[in-house]
Amino acid sequence: MNNLIAAYIAWIVVQTGLAAPDHPSIHFATPTEMAVRYGASVNGVLELQALYNIEEGAIYLPREWQPDNLRQKSALLHELVHHVQRFNKIDLPCAAAYERPAYDLQIKWLREQGVDDPYDLIKTNELSIYMVSVCQDGS
Numbered sequence: 672m673n674n675l676i677a678a679y680i681a682w683i684v685v686q687t688g689l690a691a692p693d694h695p696s697i698h699f700a701t702p703t704e705m706a707v708r709y710g711a712s713v714n715g716v717l718e719l720q721a722l723y724n725i726e727e728g729a730i731y732l733p734r735e736w737q738p739d740n741l742r743q744k745s746a747l748l749h750e751l752v753h754h755v756q757r758f759n760k761i762d763l764p765c766a767a768a769y770e771r772p773a774y775d776l777q778i779k780w781l782r783e784q785g786v787d788d789p790y791d792l793i794k795t796n797e798l799s800i801y802m803v804s805v806c807q808d809g810s
Contacts, residue, residue, distance in 0.1 A: 680755065700722075
């Protein structure tokens with residue numbers, strides 16, 4: 672896993688020009704534990720592929736995470752973007768605004784891996800990405 676994280680951080684640094692942080696701690700959790708950390712309903716339909724805890728500087732992955740699953744690997748890359756953002760003290764207007772650059776890099780990385788429709792692979796679309804990355808009043 673350390674080699675994978677190092678490769679992803681190096682790729683993110685090349686794409687963004689930001690400084691490389693140390694590796695974050697990685698924790699494996701059940702879907703329920705991840706939902707609780709995220710603040711989502713345990714009985715909801717939210718399917719978390721990975722989660723970054725900004726206070727801890729830690730990434731949470733599902734216990735069933737598989738290093739050969741392209742969707743899951745791209746979710747790890749997405750969370751590593753947040754880790755690089757945190758390390759570089761990137762200041763955006765709200766927490767949601769950090770999602771757009773992470774999704775953009777995740778999509779770019781998936782295309783480099785030969786995925787024709789990365790949106791389909793990660794089960795999202797441009798509208799959904801916009802909705803999770805736009806600042807709301809008071810956030």
